[in-house]
Amino acid sequence: MQWILPPGAVFDFEGAGGPVEVVRGLGGGSQGQVYEVEVGGERLALKWFLPACIARDRTLERRLGDCIRTTAPSEDFLWPLALLHPTPACTARLRTRSPGFGYLMELRPEAYVGAHEHLAGRLSISLRNVLRAGFFLADAFGALHLRGLCYRDVSIGNLFLEPGSGRILVCDNDNVGVNGQDPGGVLGTPGFMAPEVLLQQARPGTASDLFSLAVLLFRLLTRHDPLRGQMELAIHCLDEPARRRLYGEDPVFLFDPRDSRNRPDPIEHAAVLVTWPIYPRALQALFEQAFCAGLRDPGRRVRTGQWRSALARCLDARRLCPACGQEIFTEPAADGTGVCWSCGSPVPAGLRLQTPAGPVHAAAENEIHPHHVDPRRPEDLRTPLARVEAHPREPSLLGLRNLSPHRWSVELTSGARVALEPGRTCNLTAAVRIHAPDGPIAVLR
Amino acid sequence: MPFPDVRLASRPLHFLYLCDCSGSMAAQGKMQALNEAIRESLPGMVEVARRNPEARLLVRAIRFADGAAWHVERPTPVEELTWQDLGAGGVTAMGEALELAAAALRSPPMEARALPPVLVLISDGQPTDDFDRGLRALMGEPWGRKAVRLAIAMGHDADQEVLQQFIGPLASAPDASGPSPARPLQAGNASALARYIQWASTAVVGAASMPASRPAGMSSGHVPLPDLPPTVLDPADDVGPLVW
Numbered sequence: 001m002q003w004i005l006p007p008g009a010v011f012d013f014e015g016a017g018g019p020v021e022v023v024r025g026l027g028g029g030s031q032g033q034v035y036e037v038e039v040g041g042e043r044l045a046l047k048w049f050l051p052a053c054i055a056r057d058r059t060l061e062r063r064l065g066d067c068i069r070t071t072a073p074s075e076d077f078l079w080p081l082a083l084l085h086p087t088p089a090c091t092a093r094l095r096t097r098s099p100g101f102g103y104l105m106e107l108r109p110e111a112y113v114g115a116h117e118h119l120a121g122r123l124s125i126s127l128r129n130v131l132r133a134g135f136f137l138a139d140a141f142g143a144l145h146l147r148g149l150c151y152r153d154v155s156i157g158n159l160f161l162e163p164g165s166g167r168i169l170v171c172d173n174d175n176v177g178v179n180g181q182d183p184g185g186v187l188g189t190p191g192f193m194a195p196e197v198l199l200q201q202a203r204p205g206t207a208s209d210l211f212s213l214a215v216l217l218f219r220l221l222t223r224h225d226p227l228r229g230q231m232e233l234a235i236h237c238l239d240e241p242a243r244r245r246l247y248g249e250d251p252v253f254l255f256d257p258r259d260s261r262n263r264p265d266p267i268e269h270a271a272v273l274v275t276w277p278i279y280p281r282a283l284q285a286l287f288e289q290a291f292c293a294g295l296r297d298p299g300r301r302v303r304t305g306q307w308r309s310a311l312a313r314c315l316d317a318r319r320l321c322p323a324c325g326q327e328i329f330t331e332p333a334a335d336g337t338g339v340c341w342s343c344g345s346p347v348p349a350g351l352r353l354q355t356p357a358g359p360v361h362a363a364a365e366n367e368i369h370p371h372h373v374d375p376r377r378p379e380d381l382r383t384p385l386a387r388v389e390a391h392p393r394e395p396s397l398l399g400l401r402n403l404s405p406h407r408w409s410v411e412l413t414s415g416a417r418v419a420l421e422p423g424r425t426c427n428l429t430a431a432v433r434i435h436a437p438d439g440p441i442a443v444l445r
Numbered sequence: 446m447p448f449p450d451v452r453l454a455s456r457p458l459h460f461l462y463l464c465d466c467s468g469s470m471a472a473q474g475k476m477q478a479l480n481e482a483i484r485e486s487l488p489g490m491v492e493v494a495r496r497n498p499e500a501r502l503l504v505r506a507i508r509f510a511d512g513a514a515w516h517v518e519r520p521t522p523v524e525e526l527t528w529q530d531l532g533a534g535g536v537t538a539m540g541e542a543l544e545l546a547a548a549a550l551r552s553p554p555m556e557a558r559a560l561p562p563v564l565v566l567i568s569d570g571q572p573t574d575d576f577d578r579g580l581r582a583l584m585g586e587p588w589g590r591k592a593v594r595l596a597i598a599m600g601h602d603a604d605q606e607v608l609q610q611f612i613g614p615l616a617s618a619p620d621a622s623g624p625s626p627a628r629p630l631q632a633g634n635a636s637a638l639a640r641y642i643q644w645a646s647t648a649v650v651g652a653a654s655m656p657a658s659r660p661a662g663m664s665s666g667h668v669p670l671p672d673l674p675p676t677v678l679d680p681a682d683d684v685g686p687l688v689w
Contacts, residue, residue, distance in 0.1 A: 004675065096675060124447050237587075237591045237667075268454055275451060326446045
């Protein structure tokens with residue numbers, strides 16, 4: 001890589017509030033080059049745009065300025081912090097004929113890896129954390145859209161995951177803009193673009209973001225593309241005109257209940273045949289809405305709040321197969337039993353925690369959140385009130401750990417009551433009801 | 446429990462270097478510059494392959510001088526590739542090289558389903574054999590026609606017209622002043638060569654596999670080509686070419 005900003009150099013950029021030392025180049029793409037820099041003793045990332053990108057995208061600088069002023073919609077975005085322009089004194093040391101500009105943002109923590117690593121099967125991540133990542137993703141786009149902004153370029157390349165927690169980071173926020181204003185510099189990434197944008201009948205905006213979000217969620221959850229089934233097999237060379245047909249002119253969802261032309265091929269598309277049945281009907285139905293009615297009619301696309309609710313409920317239904325240990329998410333039958341998607345063993349109902357917002361299965365790692373005890377609150381997975389944990393020496397013994405700052409009272413099967421201090425865990429087998437200041441949690445058997 | 450051990454379905458992406466190894470490539474270190482540029486580009490190519498799980502990037506190379514032969518014959522996953530030095534000597538059997546490429550792009554051995562192949566022709570001279578016959582053979586293959594064909598002219602003695610025929614006719618005149626991937630890329634020195642090789646093996650491979658985000662108003666085609674790399678000013682640029 002040939003760097004526009006020589007590593008080791010110190011620049012007095014306008015807007016940085018101090019000298020900017022280029023530590024090293026991190027990477028380059030079609031829009032610009034990204035560097036690790038040090039400003040005022042702090043390590044940050046600096047993206048410097050290529051002259052061709054600036055020339056093509058007339059509103060880039062203004063959009064970035066607007067983004068910086070509005071600040072990040074949530075902590076899940078690696079948001080622009082400051083716009084930097086070269087001063088006349090340092091222009092000569094930039095290794096380019098047109099100096100251009102760049103912006104500062106936080107460095108991406110190393111624990112976050114590109115979502116493509118998950119699609120390629122190179123990442124060790126649990127189903128729970130993939131569903132959590134999907135939740136955080138829908139949540140992030142909900143927060144962005146709520147501010148009247150749209151992202152325009154949702155794709156796997158702009159998403160990073162923390163496999164141990166399912167937390168996400170949305171990067172490359174330089175195409176963000178006010179929905180409906182400013183055309184923006186990009187149309188999107190083929191494979192993620194809404195059909196009307198691919199066919200150039202509409203400009204990217206919040207409606208097309210919702211389509212791209214559904215594609216990204218489908219890919220995260222199934223490791224497959226929602227529109228590549230048997231109709232793809234007829235394509236020899238997957239080039240631009242072929243992508244246009246597949247994603248724009250005649251797109252058909254793999255599991256469209258009314259159009260079976262594009263079902264997965266058992267050999268070529270084996271991944272999705274394994275992963276799709278893992279998910280409960282309610283979640284499958286949302287994908288059907290997104291990729292059947294929502295394919296042609298942007299007004300019928302799945303909203304971010306619908307994804308959040310469905311994914312949160314899916315996590316509440318999480319159980320573990322007693323035979324193989326795999327995670328189960330499908331709703332149990334009326335008698336409470338189910339079958340493991342992985343090994344086919346019967347899965348008994350087990351203990352459930354009845355909260356005002358509905359039941360949460362008592363499986364290790366499942367959590368009670370504020371929205372469970374107060375159904376008026378929006379779903380949020382960031383600050384659990386309690387977590388189901390196995391006893392450290394007796395894994396079959398499940399307990400509920402109080403993660404709240406308050407003391408709880410536990411009503412036991414014997415009728416007695418014990419106090420549960422913050423950080424302590426009560427044995428669920430012995431508990432009937434847990435009294436927390438926010439509301440009661442009953443243990444169902 | 447880990448996510449089920451399944452991965453995204455992928456298609457092969459064949460990347461083929463066609464390298465001029467005629468005697469003139471020995472002059473002014475051009476052959477070594479090409480070897481170094483390709484070797485230098487490999488880590489970036491591995492990274493692009495990692496980022497595109499939908500593509501299985503397979504690399505091959507043909508060298509041509511008195512005749513044409515495989516330099517890397519097996520379609521090699523890029524992360525397994527180690528580049529052996531090419532040596533220079535002989536004339537310029539470019540036509541034969543195209544015939545060899547044509548045979549490799551025939552189905553079979555070519556898979557029935559793939560991503561558009563990428564062919565990169567690098568030359569510093571003029572064909573000494575029947576170039577037209579080679580080009581006809583290549584363009585007679587559906588995968589040859591679908592391929593992204595790029596040409597890099599090393600120095601000023603390369604036959605621009607022949608390289609342009611390899612790329613294909615200029616559809617519309619892109620702005621006539623600046624360099625364009627629809628025309629032979631002029632590598633006047635070692636750093637320009639490295640820049641173009643890097644670009645072809647990363648940005649173009651990316652565009653042919655899982656396309657990058659699409660700037661509004663970008664021209665389309667079988668594979669919309671990304672911007673050429675920016676000219677990063679080099680102290681060497683101010684004093685003229687240092688190597689040749």
